[in-house]
Amino acid sequence: MTTKSSTDPYxxxxxxxxxxxxxxxxxxxxxDLVLKLVYYKSEMSSMEIAxxxxxxxxGIMEKVLDFLKREEYIEVSGSKGFGExxxxxxxxxxxxxxxxxxxxxxxxxxxxxxxxxxxxxxxxRQTIGRLRVGPAEVRQALSxxxxxxxxVNRIGPAVNSGHSxxxxxxxxxxxxxxAKGIIRMLKGHVYIPYAVTVDGQIIRVFDEMNHKxxxxxxxxxxxxxxxxxxxxxxPRWVRIRRPEIVVGGELTMHNLDLIYDPISKTYEAPLQMxxxxxxxxxxxxxxxxxxxxxxxxRWIVPLEMHIDFLTLQTGKKIEIPFDELIVFSxxxxxxxxxxxxFLRRIRHKLLIDYPDEKMFYQIMxxxxxxxxxxxxxxxxxxxxxxxxxxxxxxxxxxxxxxLLDQIEDIASYLGIKPVxxxxxIDAACESYFAEV
Numbered sequence: 225m226t227t228k229s230s231t232d233p234y235x236x237x238x239x240x241x242x243x244x245x246x247x248x249x250x251x252x253x254x255x256d257l258v259l260k261l262v263y264y265k266s267e268m269s270s271m272e273i274a275x276x277x278x279x280x281x282x283g284i285m286e287k288v289l290d291f292l293k294r295e296e297y298i299e300v301s302g303s304k305g306f307g308e309x310x311x312x313x314x315x316x317x318x319x320x321x322x323x324x325x326x327x328x329x330x331x332x333x334x335x336x337x338x339x340x341x342x343x344x345x346x347x348x349r350q351t352i353g354r355l356r357v358g359p360a361e362v363r364q365a366l367s368x369x370x371x372x373x374x375x376v377n378r379i380g381p382a383v384n385s386g387h388s389x390x391x392x393x394x395x396x397x398x399x400x401x402x403a404k405g406i407i408r409m410l411k412g413h414v415y416i417p418y419a420v421t422v423d424g425q426i427i428r429v430f431d432e433m434n435h436k437x438x439x440x441x442x443x444x445x446x447x448x449x450x451x452x453x454x455x456x457x458x459p460r461w462v463r464i465r466r467p468e469i470v471v472g473g474e475l476t477m478h479n480l481d482l483i484y485d486p487i488s489k490t491y492e493a494p495l496q497m498x499x500x501x502x503x504x505x506x507x508x509x510x511x512x513x514x515x516x517x518x519x520x521x522r523w524i525v526p527l528e529m530h531i532d533f534l535t536l537q538t539g540k541k542i543e544i545p546f547d548e549l550i551v552f553s554x555x556x557x558x559x560x561x562x563x564x565x566f567l568r569r570i571r572h573k574l575l576i577d578y579p580d581e582k583m584f585y586q587i588m589x590x591x592x593x594x595x596x597x598x599x600x601x602x603x604x605x606x607x608x609x610x611x612x613x614x615x616x617x618x619x620x621x622x623x624x625x626x627l628l629d630q631i632e633d634i635a636s637y638l639g640i641k642p643v644x645x646x647x648x649i650d651a652a653c654e655s656y657f658a659e660v
Contacts, residue, residue: 263323
């Protein structure tokens with residue numbers, strides 16, 4: 225998968241700020257961040273404060289610290305090194321009073337946030353619409369699966385659309401695995417902020433659980449003095465792999481709006497915001513604790529307009545981009561879940577059906593090879609004739625893996641080598657297909 229440029233196309237948009245104005249924040253806002261930090265840490269050096277807030281010392285933190293010192297909110301208690309950068313700061317009684325008031329507004333302590341508009345601009349610049357996959361890349365990403373050529377060729381255009389995909393069909397035939405295969409196609413990296421601010425409210429965006437940080441220096445070094453006249457990247461932004469958010473039956477409407485924490489008085493970004501510029505998979509669609517129609521109605525505007533609206537505690541609505549490939553995956557009949565109006569808004573709809581006997585054999589071959597087990601043709605014929613044809617049972621793509629797992633469990637218990645014998649095939653099928 226490639227983008228329009230082989231170099232990092234985003235770094236030019238996030239240079240390290242040289243002044244308080246360039247941060248998009250006010251002196252008072254940054255000063256309160258410093259006071260909350262020093263209030264909890266008790267004592268910190270100038271450079272430690274700058275690193276914690278992800279703001280440069282020169283031009284910004286030196287001015288903020290000087291302001292706080294003049295106003296007698298903090299004072300020097302010692303020094304760890306040469307010059308003002310090594311000064312050790314402690315908070316004064318006056319500073320503690322202001323810090324407590326700031327903590328009463330919100331308890332956010334961490335890298336300084338970026339303005340919401342800066343976040344929106346960055347999402348649009350690194351849009352998933354830039355990505356392109358070709359047949360070879362799709363086949364490589366799905367090479368571990370046994371799929372028809374027609375299906376593989378339909379997955380590629382769906383990924384290139386960068387909009388929406390509906391995977392449906394009977395259970396056990398690879399919808400979730402295909403969705404994870406799509407994740408393998410989303411190569412490259414993007415930048416997201418640790419947090420954003422709007423109207424003085426803090427929204428946490430970076431999430432260690434859902435975002436995979438890319439270690440190592442980006443193409444333009446962060447370190448000061450890395451090149452004559454070079455401008456460092458704004459450290460308030462994190463370089464990550466394109467997001468891959470996968471949710472299932474646990475998804476609720478609560479997860480799709482700003483999640484307010486009454487203790488910290490900050491917000492957690494909703495899942496679709498964390499998935500911007502990447503992939504958002506809703507697995508087991510239709511099995512969430514809300515009506516499918518309610519969930520789909522939530523996506524009508526984002527799918528149509530590529531924007532989303534979130535609501536603050538104050539009632540104010542804010543606008544963010546909706547820039548992600550959203551994949552709905554379900555075992556249920558789509559006609560029982562959605563109406564034609566919604567289906568028209570889904571760019572691509574793919575039926576993931578039962579495998580035929582040839583595909584089933586190929587899947588069995590792969591699973592046996594993974595376990596270093598032989599697959600005698602007569603054993604496969606026995607399995608198909610007795611446990612599928614005679615039982616009028618459909619072939620499912622998950623059966624080879626599950627049946628071989630059963631065989632290994634039974635063989636382990638008996639203390640024998642796991643092989644595809646009639647005895648072990650019958651025992652595995654009897655256990656696996658038992659009616660409950």
